[in-house]
Amino acid sequence: MDRRLFLGGAAFMLLGVAVSVESYRLGLGSLHKPSTGFVPFIAGSVVALLSLADVLKGLSPGKRDIKSLASIWEGLYWKKAAAIIFLTSLYSLLISRTGFVVLTPFYVGCCMRVLGYRKWFKIGLTFVFSTLAFYLLVYFFELSIPPFPPS
C-alpha cells in the first residue's frame, strides 16, 4: 500500500464527493438551462472520480511506498512552521485592534526569534522598519491600514 498516494487521493475524493452532493442540492437545472450547481457538480465529480484512481492505486497490494509517509515531514521543523502560522494568525486577528505601528515590531521580532535569530539589537530595528513601512504603504501607496489602537 502506498500511503502517500492513498491519503492524497482520499482527501481529494472526499472533497469531490462533498462538493458534488452540495451542488446537487443547489440544483443542476437541465442541459438547455444549467443552474447554479451545474458546473461545481461537474468539477466535484471530476475531482472525485480522478482521485478514486489514486486511492485504488494506493491500495493495490503490489504497491509499496515510493516515498515514505514520514518523508512528508522531512526537512520541516514543524514546530517552527506551526509557530509561524500561529503568530501570523494572531497578528491578523489583532491588527485592527492594536494597530500596525504598535503590533508589527512584535510580530516581526517574534518571527525572527522563532526562526533562531538572536541579535536583539537588530530585532529592535524592526520598530524603525515597521514605522517606515507604514508611512510608505499609507502615504505613498495609499493603503488603508489602522495605524494605532482605536481610541
Add this chain to the structure above:
Amino acid sequence: MSTLQYLMNGFSISFQPMNLLFCLIGCMLGTLIGVLPGVGAPTGVALLIPISFGMNPVSAIIMMAGIYYGCMYGGSTTSILLSVPGEPTSVVTCFDGYQMALQGRAGPALGISAFGSFIAGSLAIFGMAMIAPPLAAFALKFGPAELFTVMILGISIIAYVARFSIRRAVIVAAFGLIVSSVGQDLVSGERRFAFGVPELQDGIDMVPVVMGLYGISEILLNVERTLGGNIFKEKIKNLLPSLEDWKKSILPILRGTGIGFFCGIIPGAGPTISTFTSYGVEKKVSKSPEQFGRGAIEGVASPESANNAAGQAAFIPLMTLGIPTSATAAVLFGALMIHGVTPGPNLISKHPDLFWGLTTSMWVGNVMLIILNLPLIGMWVRVLKIPYVILVPNILLFCVVGAYCVKNTMIDVLIMLVFGIVGYLMDKFDYEPAPMVMTLILGPKLEESLRQALILSGGSFGIFVSSPIAVIALGLAGFFLFSPIFMKKRLAVGYSD
C-alpha cells in the same frame, strides 16, 4: 491610426514620469524576486495588487508587468553564480552558466544572459505589436463555445507541462474551479458554498489564495533554509562579452527568441518549456554538443533569450484572448479585472492607451534592466547573503498586509494562511498549484461560456464541435490530456506519466 502611430502614442504614455518610475519599481522588484529563491513572481505580482489600488490601471499594469519580466533577468543571476535557479525559468541556465562561473567566466555568462534577454525581449515586443491587433480582431469572432474550448485547451496544456501526473493536475484544476464558484452565481444570483459566512458571499479573492499557495507555502517549505553557503566570492569581471562570445551566441539568441516567442503565445507552454526546448535545439544543432553542460555559452544565451521572449509573448494571448498562459499571467489577468479592465478581444479597441502604453513600457523596462542590472550585479550578490531568518518575517509581513488590504478584513488573511497550508500539503503529496491558479481566475468566465453555449444550443454539446476553432482547440486539448497514455511520455517536457 497605423501601428507606428499607436506605438508613438504608447511611448508618450510610457515616458510619462510616473509611469517611468513605476516601471523602474516593477523591474527592480522583479529582479529582486527573481534573485531570491523561495519568492516567486506570482507572489510578487499578487503582493503589488493591493498596493496598486490607488494607481491608475495603466501605471499599475506597467509596474506589475515589470515584475514579470524583471524576474526573468533576476533568476539567471543565482543560476549562474550559485547553480540555484531563482525561478523555474532559470533552471536550464544552471547547466552551463554555473560551469562558466567556475571557469572564471561569470562575467561573460551574466553579460550574454542580459544582452540576449534584451535582444529577445525587443524582438518579442515588436512581434507583439504586429500580431496582437489582428489576433484580437480574429478573436472577436469567438463565441461562447470557442471561448470555452480555448480555455479548456489552455488548462490542458498547463496540465501537460505539470511536474507531476496529468491526472493530478486536472484534479487540482477542478479544485480551482470549485474554489472559484464560492460566492454568488453570476447568472442566477444564488449563493454557493458560503455556508452563512458573510465575507464568503462575495467569493474568494485570488490575491490571498495566490499569496498563500506561492508565498506562505514556500516559506513553510523552506523555514530552515539559509542563503549564502556557496556565495560566489571572486570578483566578477568582463561583463561585456567578447567578439568571440558574440559570434558563438548570436544565432542561439535568435533561435531562442523564435522558440520562446512561439511558446509564449501558446496557452500553457510558457517560458519554462521554452528554455528546455531551446537548450535541446542548441545541443542538437551545435558542432560540439559535448561542450553542453561544461560551460558552453550557447547553453546560456539560448535559454535566457527564450525565457524572456516567452515572457513578453505571453502578453499576447493574455491581452487579446483573455487567456493567461501561466500562473503569473493569471495573476496579472486578475489584477486587470480588479482595475476594471477586462482582457480579451475588445481590450485593444476599448483601452488602446493601456495596451500600447504597456507594450512600449516593456521595451523601456528591458532597457532599464540591461542598463541597471549589470552594474548592480554586486548588489544582487549581497542580497543573496541576507539570512533567510530576516527575509522570512518581512515577506510574511507584506503578505499579511497585502491580503488584509484587499477588502480590509482579516478573513482574507485567514484564507491566505489556509491556502498556505493547502499549498504546503499539495507539494508534499505531489500536487502542483499552477493549474488551480489558472482555473481560479478563469473559472467564472469558463462557467459563463459553458452555460451560454448550452443555452444557445438548446442543451446540445454539438455546439462545441460546430466551428473549426472549437474543433481544433478540443482536438489539441484531447491530445495533450490523453496522448501520454499511449505514448508513455510527454513530448518536449521530459516527464513520463
